[in-house]
Amino acid sequence: MGKLTDGIKHIIIINVILFVAPQLLQLDVTNILALHFPKNEHFGIWQYVTHMFMHGSLPHILFNMYGLWAFGTPLEQMWGRKKFLFFYFSAGLGAGLIYTLVNYYQFNGIYDLFINAGLNNADVISILEKGTTAGYNLNDAITQTQFDKIYSLYHTPAVGASGAVYGVLVAFGLFFKDAKLALIFLPIPIAAKYFIPIMILGDLFFGMTKYSVGNIAHFAHIGGALIGFIIAYYWKRNQFKTN
Secondary structure, three states, X not given: OOOOOHHHHHHHHHHHHHHHHHHHHOOOOHHHHOEOOOOOOXXXXXXXXXXXXXXXXXXXXXXXXXXXXXXXXXXHHHHOHHHHHHHHHHHHHHHHHHHHHHHHHHHHHHHHHHHHOOOOHHHHHHHHHHOOOOOOOOOOOOOHHHHHHHHHHHHOOEOOOHHHHHHHHHHHHHHOOOOEEEEOOEEEEEEHHHHHHHHHHHHHHHHHOOOXXXXXXXXXXXXXXXXXXXXXXXXXXXXXOOO
């Protein structure tokens, strides 16, 4: 940590503007900038970038921007602004893509149940838009839990820089593995090489089980961490070595 570097400063400024301005102007830009499910009418390819600058609450943006500053500063100082920005956006894009792939897999598993029950694609989309299966004879082919899941996948957009920040976090752990970090709920310093895997394993656990607290895009975190690890590991072993 230390002086606010140029790349991180500009990322934070854009995030703050896009968080504050819509509230001051009473504009809802969620349908335009948040990352929607590809079958949703509001989906746009640009959202893989813009969702990284959207946040749902003050704690959400504060946590992400603090993580970006705390773990990204030494990386930008080491790599330089251009390489850091390339890394940051690569991790964020990877997070969005992997998040979408996981959602698509889950969506298709339930979507096939509708098709097997005799519905076509237009019928399924109509049901998801209306939020009810009334008027369709499904013969109990879809449980309420399954319907709630596919409805959520279709309608819930993703926002936040968390995926990109997780990439930064992993890169920090690779280059500064012995740096001491403290868990909020366990204020005992833990080396980054232990702290970071614990966080990622936690996301994997909560993403694959029903125990997640709140509407958290765990697989976006995992996606950002994975892409961040691949790039940082390659740079560490090859051309982008520290000076």
